[in-house]
Amino acid sequence: MQAKLFRKGFLIDGTGRDPQELVDVLVEGNKITAIGQNLEIPEQYQPGSIDIIELRGKTIMPGLTEAHTHLTWQDALYIQDIDFKPIEETMVAAILNAKTMIKCGYTSCVSAAARGRVDIAIRDAINRGQIVGPRMLANGAEVTATGSFTDLHPNHVQVNGLSIFADGEDAVRRTVRSLFKEGADLVKLNVSGESLTAHARNEMTLYTYKEVRAAVEEAHARGKRVYTHARSSDSVKICVEAGVDIISHADFINDEVFEMVVENKDKHFIVPGLNWLVSTLEHGAEYFGQEAIDATGYKEGLEYALFNMNRLYKAGVRVLPGGDYGFKWCPHGQYARDLEHFVKLVGMTPMDAIVSATKYGGQIMEMEDKIGTIEVGKLADILVVDGNPLENICVFQDQSKLKVILKDGQYITNDLEVTYAIENSVA
Ligand SMILES: [Zn+2]
Incomplete structure (x- = not known):
């Protein structure tokens, strides 16, 4: 399964912690493998072998x-x-x-x-x-x-x-x-x-x-x-x-x-x-x-x-x-x-x-060690929402605002543009 790097999202990680701005989330296989600001694209990914998805202005959170x-x-x-x-x-x-x-x-x-x-x-x-x-x-x-x-x-x-x-x-x-x-x-x-x-x-x-x-x-x-x-x-x-x-x-x-x-x-x-x-x-x-x-x-x-x-x-x-x-x-x-x-x-x-x-x-679901929060090691059940649900809890009712839905690392929905890891290949 193609790896995915979500970039610069507004992270609500599901734990109840304060949200964070401009956070990257890396998904490899069916798991979340890295979370942080300005994550490097791991070296093993050739151009075209990882999806890069820019999230600016959008919220990334658990399904x-x-x-x-x-x-x-x-x-x-x-x-x-x-x-x-x-x-x-x-x-x-x-x-x-x-x-x-x-x-x-x-x-x-x-x-x-x-x-x-x-x-x-x-x-x-x-x-x-x-x-x-x-x-x-x-x-x-x-x-x-x-x-x-x-x-x-x-x-x-x-x-x-x-x-x-x-x-x-x-x-x-x-x-x-x-x-x-x-x-x-x-x-x-x-x-x-x-x-x-x-x-x-x-x-x-x-x-x-x-x-x-x-x-x-x-x-x-x-x-x-x-x-x-x-x-x-x-x-x-x-x-x-x-x-x-x-x-x-x-x-x-x-x-x-x-x-x-x-x-x-x-x-x-x-x-x-x-x-x-x-x-x-x-x-x-x-x-x-x-x-x-x-x-x-x-x-x-x-x-x-x-x-x-x-x-x-x-x-x-x-x-x-x-x-x-x-x-x-x-x-x-x-x-x-x-x-x-x-x-x-x-x-x-x-x-x-x-x-x-x-x-x-x-x-x-009795899967608290696997789903429910965005944390390294968890399964990639992820939702990307166009907007901030902390300001508008009704945003989830508008299906057109649910831009990415990922279950077990696989796209159920992806309405955002996917670019590839070109910059790694420049050198
Ligand atoms: Zn009932």
């Missing part, structure tokens, strides 16, 4: 991580639509969504559930270089209690859709074991309800401690992890006590559970999925009418979520972006809206919002 991904959700209006979409069309949509995601600068993602084995097949195809997409942790169907929010059909209708129903410890263990047998990197449990579904609301806690703990034991025994949907305070409490690794939403936590989350902050990640709430409030009425959106309680829910994310962030809990994209009003491709919400609604500094999507991204 981003999307921490609540559903590649197999596409254009859904109702959650049932995900159940009913044939698996073949779902597969095609997921392949296209993987490409969309990396073209948005997201070089890694954590799946928060998928239809069938689609995630697993896509992850493997990406890793083999057969299709284009982010580094990916694959998930299976949503492990759900009977009557929970993804249980959407009458008892006489059997659907092999986005859920696998498992009630009781033994059934949860069997289900989780079967998902790991199929190749999932993590499993998803729906521990609380979700008020978009009228019969299983946010404040309901629908799995017991023992059921959640059974999943965690089975996952950890295999070196794998558990991802949960947990909005109610009790559901988050159960997740923390049971040792769940990634907790999504966590909007309604009370003071007691807040303290628990903070005390255990090195053991879990929080992914609030803010854009789901914001987009539903912004656009839901166009699809469902204002009355239905009011009935979800999302307006109040968003206020709780913002209050809690602000205090979790201030207490040093790792809060990551990821927004349940894949619905008509919350489509794939808008992933960076979560970073805008982190800054404008949660109150993070732009630098901390970037750290949440980069350094913490490497951590949630």
Whole structure:
């Protein structure tokens, strides 16, 4: 693979350190091998054997991580639509969504559930270089209690859709074991309800401690992890006590559970999925009418979520972006809206919002020694942005501003001029 020297960029290295001006970054093979000002072109490179890319006025930084991904959700209006979409069309949509995601600068993602084995097949195809997409942790169907929010059909209708129903410890263990047998990197449990579904609301806690703990034991025994949907305070409490690794939403936590989350902050990640709430409030009425959106309680829910994310962030809990994209009003491709919400609604500094999507991204991927920051020895997952995201966090939402996207040292996008190491050959 051709070596690459990025010259005179504005470096945001993802560690949270202050940015640096006019920094060069050398990429050899799939790794970052040197960082500094006015780097010499290594002698072994002949003219034409290294790409020189001038970055003046542009930001060079790590690729981003999307921490609540559903590649197999596409254009859904109702959650049932995900159940009913044939698996073949779902597969095609997921392949296209993987490409969309990396073209948005997201070089890694954590799946928060998928239809069938689609995630697993896509992850493997990406890793083999057969299709284009982010580094990916694959998930299976949503492990759900009977009557929970993804249980959407009458008892006489059997659907092999986005859920696998498992009630009781033994059934949860069997289900989780079967998902790991199929190749999932993590499993998803729906521990609380979700008020978009009228019969299983946010404040309901629908799995017991023992059921959640059974999943965690089975996952950890295999070196794998558990991802949960947990909005109610009790559901988050159960997740923390049971040792769940990634907790999504966590909007309604009370003071007691807040303290628990903070005390255990090195053991879990929080992914609030803010854009789901914001987009539903912004656009839901166009699809469902204002009355239905009011009935979800999302307006109040968003206020709780913002209050809690602000205090979790201030207490040093790792809060990551990821927004349940894949619905008509919350489509794939808008992933960076979560970073805008982190800054404008949660109150993070732009630098901390970037750290949440980069350094913490490497951590949630369990690849912190390889990705998430621009440091010598790390894999070259790099984003070059036209502009300064510390001044405008929304810049990531404009795909035309994402000038270079590099994954594992390979171009996914390169809109900048490449020159060659002519000057080395002058003598
Ligand atoms: Zn989700």
